[in-house]
Amino acid sequence: MMKKDAKIYVAGHRGMVGSAIVRALKNAGYNNIITRTHAELDLTRQDKVEEFFAAEKPEYVFLAAAKVGGIVANRDALADFMYDNMMLEMNVIHAAWKNGCCKLLFLGSSCIYPRLAPQPMPESCLLTSSLEPTNEAYALAKISGLKYCEYLNRQYGTDYISVMPTNLYGPNDNYHPEHSHVLPALIDRFHNAKISGAPYVTCWGDGSPLREFLYVDDLADLCLFLMNNYSGNETVNAGTGKEITIKALTELVAEIIGYDGEIRWDTTRPNGTPRKLLDVSKATALGWKYKTELRDGIRLAYQDYLENPHRAIR
Numbered sequence: 001m002m003k004k005d006a007k008i009y010v011a012g013h014r015g016m017v018g019s020a021i022v023r024a025l026k027n028a029g030y031n032n033i034i035t036r037t038h039a040e041l042d043l044t045r046q047d048k049v050e051e052f053f054a055a056e057k058p059e060y061v062f063l064a065a066a067k068v069g070g071i072v073a074n075r076d077a078l079a080d081f082m083y084d085n086m087m088l089e090m091n092v093i094h095a096a097w098k099n100g101c102c103k104l105l106f107l108g109s110s111c112i113y114p115r116l117a118p119q120p121m122p123e124s125c126l127l128t129s130s131l132e133p134t135n136e137a138y139a140l141a142k143i144s145g146l147k148y149c150e151y152l153n154r155q156y157g158t159d160y161i162s163v164m165p166t167n168l169y170g171p172n173d174n175y176h177p178e179h180s181h182v183l184p185a186l187i188d189r190f191h192n193a194k195i196s197g198a199p200y201v202t203c204w205g206d207g208s209p210l211r212e213f214l215y216v217d218d219l220a221d222l223c224l225f226l227m228n229n230y231s232g233n234e235t236v237n238a239g240t241g242k243e244i245t246i247k248a249l250t251e252l253v254a255e256i257i258g259y260d261g262e263i264r265w266d267t268t269r270p271n272g273t274p275r276k277l278l279d280v281s282k283a284t285a286l287g288w289k290y291k292t293e294l295r296d297g298i299r300l301a302y303q304d305y306l307e308n309p310h311r312a313i314r
């Protein structure tokens with residue numbers, strides 16, 4: 001168990017996940033949290049990362065920093081996604097180990113699993129077949145990070161763990177028109193359509209694909225839970241185990257935002273993978289369950305979007 005005054009470094013604390021982890025730590029009474037902004041410490045710089053760890057020697061690390069983006073950003077910058085993520089992960093995990101960090105939690109993503117993985121996807125399907133080509137670079141970097149944690153555990157007896165979340169949403173999300181994920185993109189589009197009085201909004205595909213969404217504060221709760229209660233080389237999936245069609249999700253977002261125009265579907269556009277659901281039985285067996293239902297979570301996310309417009313696009 002982490003002591004309340006343990007020195008804890010949250011990497012990526014200004015991001016959606018990192019900021020949720022800091023909130024969860026503070027709410028739980030942890031009082032010795034250290035952070036650095038990207039401008040203060042570029043985690044792709046090995047010398048700077050080593051200096052930082054040698055000076056601060058954090059006992060626990062939550063690695064929530066990453067170069068993150070939606071399908072367009074990933075597809076258009078494969079090399080950058082691989083380089084930045086590989087470098088920052090290797091630098092942080094290696095420096096943590098060299099400087100005696102007793103436990104580290106590495107954040108990955110469900111895109112590490114094969115394109116044609118069984119549904120729902122269990123942790124054990126990792127590396128059983130090919131990845132989705134559009135985010136292969138990102139996925140390979142994330143797989144390397146979680147494998148490096150596993151190899152340190154096996155070679156040096158560390159206690160470094162990893163968690164693979166499904167699609168996340170919530171406060172401090174990224175609403176950039178090209179860099180955002182599906183749920184924040186829908187919030188932004190329907191909000192703008194409502195403000196401009198647009199008579200209809202056109203969405204891609206036919207709305208049939210099934211997706212899963214986890215509220216980011218629930219993920220942060222799981223990260224703390226795992227840090228205090230889990231050790232092991234195999235990653236842990238983070239999700240709700242529930243799925244919704246893109247069509248139903250779109251209607252829900254429109255309803256919460258109060259957009260009453262028409263929703264049109266452009267079926268000449270691709271649908272994407274028909275189904276993407278995590279098998280969450282491992283986290284459930286460990287004694288953890290999500291708390292925030294999708295409708296409540298979208299309301300909270302939209303409230304944050306309205307209250308913090310300056311943060312919405314980055």
Ligand SMILES: NC(=O)c1ccc[n+]([C@@H]2O[C@H](COP(=O)([O-])OP(=O)(O)OC[C@H]3O[C@@H](n4cnc5c(N)ncnc54)[C@H](OP(=O)(O)O)[C@@H]3O)[C@@H](O)[C@H]2O)c1
Nearest residue numbers: 012014015016017038042043044065066068107109165168
């Ligand atoms: N969002 C999702 O739906 C989702 C789903 C599954 C998994 N995850 C995982 O959760 C983790 C965090 O994602 P997120 O959604 O919180 O992303 P985010 O909001 O973009 O936050 C990432 C943070 O990392 C920082 N960062 C990036 N490159 C850096 C560098 N070279 N040096 C220092 N800091 C750097 C960013 O700072 P700047 O903004 O200043 O660059 C930002 O504060 C990632 O590993 C991601 O794979 C996210």
